Amino acid sequence: MKITEIRLHRMSLPLDPPFLAAWDPHPRRSFAATLVEVRTDEGVTGYGSGDTMTGFEEYEHLFLGTDPLRMLEQVRRLETVTFHGGRYWPLEAALWDIVGKTAGLPVSVLFGGARDRLPVYASSGELKSPGDRAESVLAARERGFRAVKIRIARDRLAEGIAAVRATREAVGDGFDLMVDLNQMWRMAGDVEPALSLATVHRVAAELRDLGVLWLEEPLPQTDVRGAQRVRAQTGIQVAGGEMVRSLPEMIALVEADAFDVYQPDVVLAVGMLRARQVAESAQLRHRRFTPHTWSNGLGLLANLHVAAGVDAGPYLEYPFDPPGWTPERRDFFLEPVQIAADGTLPVPSAPGLGAVIDWSAVEHYAD
Template sequence: MKITDITLDRLRLELDPPLCAAWDPEPRRHFDATIVRVHTDEGITGIGSGDTMDGFDAFRSLFLGEDPLDITRHVRAIETANFHGGHYWPLEVALWDIVGKVAGLPVATLFGNAARTLPAYASSAELKSPEERVRTALLARQAGFRAMKIRVDRDRVDEGIAAVAAVRAELGPDFVIMVDLNQSWRMAGDTADASDLVKTRRIVRRLAELDVFWVEEPLPYADLDGFRTLRADNPGVRIAAGEMHHSVAELVRYLENDVLDIYQMDVVLAVGMHRARTLAELARFKHRQFTPHSWTNGIGVLANLHVAAGVGGGPYFEFPYDPPGWTPERRDFMLTKPVMINSSGELEVPSAPGLGIELDEDAVERWRIA
């Protein structure tokens, strides 16, 4: 089998009303998605998505004419291209989709088949008042979620912690709460300093008193000693990070130095599926956990799900969900139907060969950017 072509469909969904994500410097008025298709001479096409694939045209020739099943070769080639261009892990997703289709198996089976479902947590996007966050938490529980992640802004700490306290008081001890401080990396244009270690230690201590399951991205990635200090300070709360960490070598250093409780590398944004699987296995050997970031679109959600389910990730899987600003329908506008949890609040691994992606070609045509 040979790769005959790699095509990109660039899509844009206008957002009205806009999404006011906690990590964005400005409200998000459109949502972009790049669909990667790897075509073969045997008529099998793999599909991927996640990062923008900007600049990929210069590297397409590295893969044309090659066997799509040579995954290790392609991962290494993608890493060399990433060094000079963007982040091209959606291509690896499409290649794994082909591998699964050729094998007649879900990709999660090829990655280990440790789980067929994973409990999902509702991952919020927007900063909300305590009253509004309680309302959305109640709706999330009604939809089947048993856990929620709440955003706390570095400049509105008291309001954010009040929202966490209000949800804990209303939904009780059995509802799991995570908190994301969004301090490890920055969106373009956000030049503000991260919270320093003294301030962050105080924040995490306050959150620990509210029985928060984990505190996510509390410090910049470079502050390994700071992460370890937070863990030592608060043995009752887990520290999570790594969603956008692009360095495999640095993540290995994190594991060697026992920096985190939970590793969150996104397979379509950070290190790819093959490398994430290796790092996840290393984390498990150290009795640490892997539960990937999944804030792209439904294809990115599925790619992360297959890896996490394959290696036995968890204990929860991120499900972007914060109606009305962020819904599965908005997130998955390019699919025939949005990826959804079941009535038990779990995400099921699709049983179809490959990743189980079903593109809505009419939607692709409608939202394609010329």
């Protein structure tokens, strides 16, 4: 089998009202997505999405005429390109879609087949007042979620902690809460200093007392010793690694025992095959793996297949914070990926990734 064509369908969904992402100082008035379509000489077509694939056209020729089933070779090729260009891991997802369709199996089975569904947590994206956040979490619980992650901004710590406290009082002790400080990476142009270790230590202690399951990315990536101190001195679990750009960097964090939970996104960070290696390395050390999934529904599915294959947990991230962020907005060019009533996300049983593309939406929102 040979790759004969790679098509990039670039789209943009207008957001009105805008999405006020907690990690972005600017309101998001549109949502860009790129659908990667890989065609082969045997009529099997694969689809992937996640990163925007900006600049990929310069490297497309490296993949045309190659065998899409030789995945290790393809991953190594992508890694050489990533050094010079962007994060083109959606192409790997499209290739795994082809592999699964050729084998007649869901991709999760090829990654180990440990689970056919995973419990998910609702991952909030906006900053809300304590009362509004508590109400939103109660609504999420009614929808079936067993856990929610709350964002706290580095310049609004008191309000963020108050939101966690109000939420804990509203839902009681039988519901898991996580907190994300978003300090490991920055949006382009954001040069404000990170929180000090002393401040993070104080915040972590308060969140521990509120029964927070884990504190996510509280410090810059380079402050491994700081993350270790926060864990050791407060007892709270620390998670991180969602945007670490290479396998060697990620494995170095695992070997340093930087976190309790490792979270590389398979379509934004290290890819699907390498994420499995990270998961296995973490699990061998009695640590957890559960990926970041904030892109779109197809990126979510790619992460789901890897996570279900390797027995990730305790939850899978599910971006959800209505009305600003809904499955309909997130998955605007495919059939929305929805959770079941029991708060789990089933792995599609169809061969490949199981995405159902809405081609009318792809055409309508073409950019």
